[in-house]
Amino acid sequence: MDACVVRGAGDMRVEEREAVGPAAGQVAVRIAYGGICGTDLHYFHDGGVGNFRVQEPLVLGHEVVGRVSGGELPAGTPVGIHPATPCGECAECRQDRRNICAFSNYLGSAARMPHIQGGFVQELILPADQVRVLPDGLELRRAVLAEPLSVAIHAVRQAGHGAVDGKRVLVTGAGPIGLLVVAVLRQEGASDVIATDLQQYPLKLAREVGATRTIQVGESEWPDEIDIAIEASGTAGGLWTCLERVRRGGTVVQVGSLPPGDTGFPGALLMTRELTLTGAFRFDHEFDTAIAWLAGGLPVDPIVTHTFPLAEALTAFNLASDRTVASKVLLEISADTPS
Known part of the structure; x- marks a missing residue:
């Protein structure tokens, strides 16, 4: 399967990764769309975000949606993906502030070694509790905004x-x-x-x-x-x-x-x-609110300005860096073909 991988500043490639199957308690998701975030752009241009430097090949991407291809849910189920896996045991997690858990893993992040591989890959294996079944009628291309929308909801509510x-x-x-x-x-x-x-x-x-x-x-x-x-x-x-x-x-x-x-x-x-x-840092429960609002017609469609196939990731990243002509740029990771 193909993935969008960064190896250092300015060194990003679409390369083949070995496919693996889901274990117990996991779900395999055929990723349809991924939104390019400012964090992804920093990894691409600078080889890191703040103090988090790319030290090994890193699959980018944390704004991803797709359809179940194996594991705990029926094949073809459209899903959004919560990108965080907090520890569940620290003081912040116990206070229901899991978004600031110091031990959380986040898709597509170089904060840990080994790095937490991201979602710009044709098939992604995840814990079942990170997957959200999407409401009927919510298109995947629109649902991909759930992750950044969650950030915005959390910011406003702060x-x-x-x-x-x-x-x-x-x-x-x-x-x-x-x-x-x-x-x-x-x-x-x-x-x-x-x-x-x-x-x-x-x-x-x-x-x-x-x-x-x-x-x-x-x-x-x-x-x-x-x-x-x-x-x-x-x-x-x-x-x-x-x-x-x-x-x-x-x-x-x-x-x-x-x-x-x-x-x-x-x-x-x-x-x-x-x-x-x-x-305001990331989000937690707001992810479910974001999905509901998108399904309810929140007027955010103009924010998605361009979509490129995975093979043209370099072009997509360069365009996403130019805010005079682009806003949210999507990668079409795999064709959205319901089972």
């Missing part, structure tokens, strides 16, 4: 359950996560959602998924009284903007992955305005 209802919210960065945050904010009742970005193309997409206003970075006119800000660009500048623009007593959520090392921010504003700054 501001407080129900906190965005009727509020004006700023989203800095209109990449795929920022766009999904916009859609989640409207779903959760935000009355005014302002999206910012360096480029016009992602701002166009932001309007299509529910932004009530967009601002290209560099514009000087800003609305007053922003209640909550969600930083999705992963830049120090985005964090500064959120802390400077949010009202006194407001909340800032950092979901964009900042570069490793120190990040400067206006700490005096944090203190004198009594702002709340919190992080």
Whole structure:
């Protein structure tokens, strides 16, 4: 079977991997689609993400969906895949905060040795509890957004359950996560959602998924009284903007992955305005919510802009790196042929 494998910075190949069958308690999934994430792009371009460096060949991908091909579920069943396997025993797991489990394994990650191989492979073997049967009518090409949508749901809810209802919210960065945050904010009742970005193309997409206003970075006119800000660009500048623009007593959520090392921010504003700054990392139970919302018609289809066959992975990754023309780029790993 074929897989998309990175061996170091700039060294990515589609190569053959040995097929194995599922053991007891496992499911084999014929992967149909995989979404290229910013993490995958870092592994491709830089050979690592933060301190996690590629030390052995790594199959990329954690945003994947497909159909069961063996194991605990009937063949042909359409499924989404939760990419995390937390330890279940640490203090965070016992507090139902499994998304920050320090011992969790995540598909397509170099955080461990041996690396946790990812989902950009034609057939993937998984523990049965990582697999979610998809609702009738939810197409796999749409369901592939469940993983990044879960990240967005978790980020919005880190501001407080129900906190965005009727509020004006700023989203800095209109990449795929920022766009999904916009859609989640409207779903959760935000009355005014302002999206910012360096480029016009992602701002166009932001309007299509529910932004009530967009601002290209560099514009000087800003609305007053922003209640909550969600930083999705992963830049120090985005964090500064959120802390400077949010009202006194407001909340800032950092979901964009900042570069490793120190990040400067206006700490005096944090203190004198009594702002709340919190992080948002991955997700857990939100995955099931994301699947339900996608099945219910959440308007996120414009976010998927391109699809390439697995054999053209290099072209797909290069295009996904250009946010002036692309947002979420998919790999078609195997043809979606129901049994």
